[in-house]
Amino acid sequence: MDAVALKARRKRRDLFLQGLLVVSVALVIWVAVSTAQTKLTELNMASGFGFLERATGWAYSFSLIDRSIDDSYSRTLLIGFMNTLFLGLICIVLSTILGFAIGTARDARQLGFNAFATVYIQLFRNLPLILQLVFWYAVLIHMPGPRQAFSLGDAVFLSNRGLMLPALNVSPGVVLGLFAGLVLLGVVIFRLKSLHFLQKLGLWLIAGFVLTLGVASIFAPADASIFSIPAQKGLRFQGGLTVSIELVAMILAITLYGSAYIAEVVRGGLHEVPSGLTEAGKALGLSSRSIWFHIKMPMALRTIMPPLGNQWIFIMKATTLGVAIGFSDLFYIVSTSITQSGQTLELMGLLMLSFLLINYSLAQIVNFINARLALKGH
Amino acid sequence: MAIASDYSGAPDWFGQLANTFKRRAFRSPSDTLTSVFIFGLMLYMAWLLLDWAILSAVWRAEDVGQCAEAGGACWSVIAARHRLILFGLYPFDLHWRSTLACVAIIVTVVLSCLPHFWSTSKLVTLWIVGFGTYVLLMDGTLLGQPQVTTDQWGGLALTLFMFSSVVLLGMPMGLLLALARRSNLPVVRGAASLLIDFIRSLPLLTTLFAAAVVIPLLLPDWLNGDKIWRVIIGFALFFACYQAEVFRGGFQAIPKGQFEAGKALGLTAFQILSRIIMPQVFRHALPSTINMVVVTFKETAIVIIIGFFDVLASANAAFGTVEWAPYYIEVYAFVGAIYWIFIFSLSQYGEYLKRRMSVAKR
Numbered sequence: 001m002d003a004v005a006l007k008a009r010r011k012r013r014d015l016f017l018q019g020l021l022v023v024s025v026a027l028v029i030w031v032a033v034s035t036a037q038t039k040l041t042e043l044n045m046a047s048g049f050g051f052l053e054r055a056t057g058w059a060y061s062f063s064l065i066d067r068s069i070d071d072s073y074s075r076t077l078l079i080g081f082m083n084t085l086f087l088g089l090i091c092i093v094l095s096t097i098l099g100f101a102i103g104t105a106r107d108a109r110q111l112g113f114n115a116f117a118t119v120y121i122q123l124f125r126n127l128p129l130i131l132q133l134v135f136w137y138a139v140l141i142h143m144p145g146p147r148q149a150f151s152l153g154d155a156v157f158l159s160n161r162g163l164m165l166p167a168l169n170v171s172p173g174v175v176l177g178l179f180a181g182l183v184l185l186g187v188v189i190f191r192l193k194s195l196h197f198l199q200k201l202g203l204w205l206i207a208g209f210v211l212t213l214g215v216a217s218i219f220a221p222a223d224a225s226i227f228s229i230p231a232q233k234g235l236r237f238q239g240g241l242t243v244s245i246e247l248v249a250m251i252l253a254i255t256l257y258g259s260a261y262i263a264e265v266v267r268g269g270l271h272e273v274p275s276g277l278t279e280a281g282k283a284l285g286l287s288s289r290s291i292w293f294h295i296k297m298p299m300a301l302r303t304i305m306p307p308l309g310n311q312w313i314f315i316m317k318a319t320t321l322g323v324a325i326g327f328s329d330l331f332y333i334v335s336t337s338i339t340q341s342g343q344t345l346e347l348m349g350l351l352m353l354s355f356l357l358i359n360y361s362l363a364q365i366v367n368f369i370n371a372r373l374a375l376k377g378h
Numbered sequence: 379m380a381i382a383s384d385y386s387g388a389p390d391w392f393g394q395l396a397n398t399f400k401r402r403a404f405r406s407p408s409d410t411l412t413s414v415f416i417f418g419l420m421l422y423m424a425w426l427l428l429d430w431a432i433l434s435a436v437w438r439a440e441d442v443g444q445c446a447e448a449g450g451a452c453w454s455v456i457a458a459r460h461r462l463i464l465f466g467l468y469p470f471d472l473h474w475r476s477t478l479a480c481v482a483i484i485v486t487v488v489l490s491c492l493p494h495f496w497s498t499s500k501l502v503t504l505w506i507v508g509f510g511t512y513v514l515l516m517d518g519t520l521l522g523q524p525q526v527t528t529d530q531w532g533g534l535a536l537t538l539f540m541f542s543s544v545v546l547l548g549m550p551m552g553l554l555l556a557l558a559r560r561s562n563l564p565v566v567r568g569a570a571s572l573l574i575d576f577i578r579s580l581p582l583l584t585t586l587f588a589a590a591v592v593i594p595l596l597l598p599d600w601l602n603g604d605k606i607w608r609v610i611i612g613f614a615l616f617f618a619c620y621q622a623e624v625f626r627g628g629f630q631a632i633p634k635g636q637f638e639a640g641k642a643l644g645l646t647a648f649q650i651l652s653r654i655i656m657p658q659v660f661r662h663a664l665p666s667t668i669n670m671v672v673v674t675f676k677e678t679a680i681v682i683i684i685g686f687f688d689v690l691a692s693a694n695a696a697f698g699t700v701e702w703a704p705y706y707i708e709v710y711a712f713v714g715a716i717y718w719i720f721i722f723s724l725s726q727y728g729e730y731l732k733r734r735m736s737v738a739k740r
Contacts, residue, residue, distance in 0.1 A: 017566070021565055025569070112416030127721070130690065138710065317581035320583040356576075360579075
């Protein structure tokens with residue numbers, strides 16, 4: 001056989017193999033769809049998204065907005081989605097801050113910091129997240145009741161009813177507006193050209209603090225102070241902000257676990273910075289703080305960012321464990337909806353779509369940061 | 379520094395340690411103050427832990443009455459309920475079978491860490507023998523023992539079963555997916571990439587839940603099988619998609635010239651893969667593979683949510699009675715210690731391999 005015939009044979013074989021794959025995938029999908037149709041007809045279930053407008057009729061633990069058991073499925077699912085985003089963002093922020101601190105300590109010359117960070121990382125990284133979660137939840141449930149609540153300066157209380165914090169004395173709408181204002185402020189400040197990244201961060205924090213206080217003093221009721229501080233009234237607490245123990249346990253567990261992983265990422269990034277650069281900094285007489293801020297961190301951030309993005313996505317996915325302790329995240333809402341309404345396929349589709357959306361957006365954010373961090377001309 | 383001490387046989391490790399402390403903990407007064415404070419705090423916490431866990435602890439199941447007064451841990455709950463935690467609802471008289479089965483899996487994992495077993499054929503044989511031993515012992519029919527069906531398997535034994543079957547099934551699936559992803563047929567490549575990226579962007583819980591709840595709707599009844607097998611296959615698919623990316627990293631480390639050299643010698647595609655490429659891919663991918671195996675073991679704990687009686691579920695059951703309810707911390711500490719020892723030693727081993735390989739590269 002000559003080369004042309006061999007090539008043609010190879011091409012035919014390739015086409016045949018790919019055709020086989022397409023046909024078999026199509027066959028599997030056809031079997032799945034037709035089986036699902038017969039089974040749903042047997043069960044007398046209507047497929048489609050009509051159920052989204054029906055009232056759910058069941059209660060759940062946590063929501064950022066008003067809820068009732070008469071809410072429609074679409075509103076309940078939206079609440080679940082918001083809870084997942086809310087919990088995920090809190091955990092991402094907290095574990096990133098903590099992870100950078102622990103990771104820096106792990107890389108430190110000081111042996112004490114180093115030993116502490118090592119113990120922290122090895123302890124929290126090598127235990128399953130769900131074990132840590134149910135452990136913290138059990139500990140919080142066994143806390144004393146409101147009468148014997150642990151208190152910190154008579155402003156923060158911890159009992160088996162949750163964590164009571166002082167809060168701004170404003171309505172939820174104002175908080176939302178304030179949040180949008182803070183984000184906007186951040187965008188404006190971070191677009192400034194002349195300042196260094198950490199200067200921008202500091203400026204944003206200070207300006208945000210001032211803005212918050214200003215808004216709170218304008219919108220607070222005339223007869224009350226800016227802050228609402230929890231106070232014990234009989235068996236309950238009044239005023240302030242109550243964080244339920246489910247949410248406390250979720251934040252605690254995910255933050256400890258996530259920060260241990262992020263600390264390893266940060267340590268790896270700092271370790272990659274050539275020692276010649278830090279030595280050059282020392283030779284120039286820079287303090288170790290300046291070396292960290294102006295040499296080590298800016299260099300390390302470029303290696304840290306991609307794996308850090310993966311950790312953020314992991315944290316978002318980890319919120320699904322809320323179902324183990326009854327925190328109403330998206331997965332909890334979806335699985336309860338499935339048991340209650342039986343619309344398995346539609347609800348699973350929505351769940352998967354939501355996570356694809358969340359992960360895609362996070363990946364876009366990470367890409368954006370990566371692009372900003374990239375050295376010009378490299 | 380570290381390397382020097384590795385090869386010098388450590389004649390003066392105490393001197394080196396003192397030197398390290400002098401340089402890194404007591405260099406200046408403020409340095410000393412920080413060190414004393416942190417080490418003091420850590421020693422104090424270690425002492426509290428030691429006191430709680432050992433010195434003031436109550437050990438025997440009969441002594442549970444003393445637990446209320448004793449300041450330390452009440453290990454009576456473990457003494458009384460450890461069989462429930464380890465073996466779940468497995469028939470009490472047959473626990474020796476469950477014990478041996480767990481030992482078989484642990485021995486398999488430990489043996490596959492030894493360089494002697496690092497060839498494809500040996501590893502495959504080892505895992506099939508280890509897993510087969512486990513199933514033979516747990517099920518018992520073929521040994522002429524009373525049969526125990528999978529719904530009675532539980533506790534640590536079930537956790538180890540899920541872990542080992544996920545790794546055993548997921549490894550070849552991951553290899554196939556990795557090969558499909560670098561195939562030169564666009565349809566095969568596209569399908570593999572789509573599957574890998576799709577599964578990887580979903581939480582594991584979603585995949586497992588889909589396997590447990592959605593698949594029965596989509597497949598004809600005769601194809602459905604047990605829930606446990608559906609969940610294991612779903613978990614294995616998840617493992618495979620991550621492992622495929624690990625293998626891809628291994629493939630990328632191999633210079634293209636090696637494929638071309640193989641072709642020039644007239645080897646078939648299969649020969650090139652199995653004789654030249656794969657041995658190197660396995661070698662490169664080994665540390666990350668160990669890492670994946672460790673993560674998988676850790677994530678196995680999640681199956682409690684899908685309703686399996688794994689070690690975490692049996693731990694919850696162990697303090698589920700009124701008598702033992704106050705000692706939940708001891709039970710979680712016990713289960714945590716099992717997980718921690720397993721995961722810590724495996725991941726330290728992975729780190730050691732990574733270091734050893736980077737030395738070899740230099």
